[in-house]
Amino acid sequence: MQTVRRFLVLAPVAFVVTTVAYLIYVLARPDGSIDLRLVGIALLVGLVGAAIVLTAVLVVAIALLRLWGVSNAWAALGLAFGVIAIIQGIDYATIGDDGWRMLTFQVLAGVQVPGWLTFAVGLLVGDLRNRAARNAVRPAA
Template identity: 50%
Template sequence: MAIMRRFLVLAPAAVVVGAVVFLALHVFAGSGQLGLLELGLGLLIALLATATVLAVILVATGLLRLAGIRSTWAALGLAFGLAVVVVGISYAGIAASMQPGNPGFDTSLLLTAAGVQLPTWLTFAVGLLVGDLRSRTVRGSAAVPAT
């Protein structure tokens, strides 16, 4: 439970980062307009991406717990590996069913969903790194007596 708690603490930051990245890509690569509909869509997509990543991390944490491993970094790594495998299998299945030369809507939707999750994965990794460095610094400074 402590592992999932660390990720749940980082989830609001992941939603904000995902929404900002989506909106920036929408403005610079898309229509260039930013209205209320785009803001709502960006927030919804960021929420869905974060929920998906948290679900995969929960599965990875359960698998690692069966093996007796209780590491936050191992859970993040295994979850990312599982997500890559699922996206790869899905992409291979979609690509095999397409006609040659037809990129297909399903492929673009799958790749967009995978691309939207990247800021969430990076936010979790950076958040864990900052938390670990902060706790290491606090432990190091507590061992040194005050002068």
């Protein structure tokens, strides 16, 4: 359960990072114009991108925990990334039109990359913090 909790804590951060990254991508126009309608779309895309990553990670984490008794967050993250990569590869291969294929691949990959990186960095920071707390020297009383 601790593994699932770690991912749930990182979910809002992944949503914010994904949304901000997509907003920067959308609003970075050569002419400098800003379309406020894109902000709502960016919020939706950020939510969907973070939800895809979180759902994949939680499904894999719960499956690992229940089926094999593995509670390693890094294993869950890596396996979920592999599963999503395979699903996106199949999706990429089955779409007929080359232009549409590349567009869907760029959107799926581009929106999810900040989410994956957020979860990985969050796990790394949590592990380093836990290790530092264990290794802290306590003064003798």
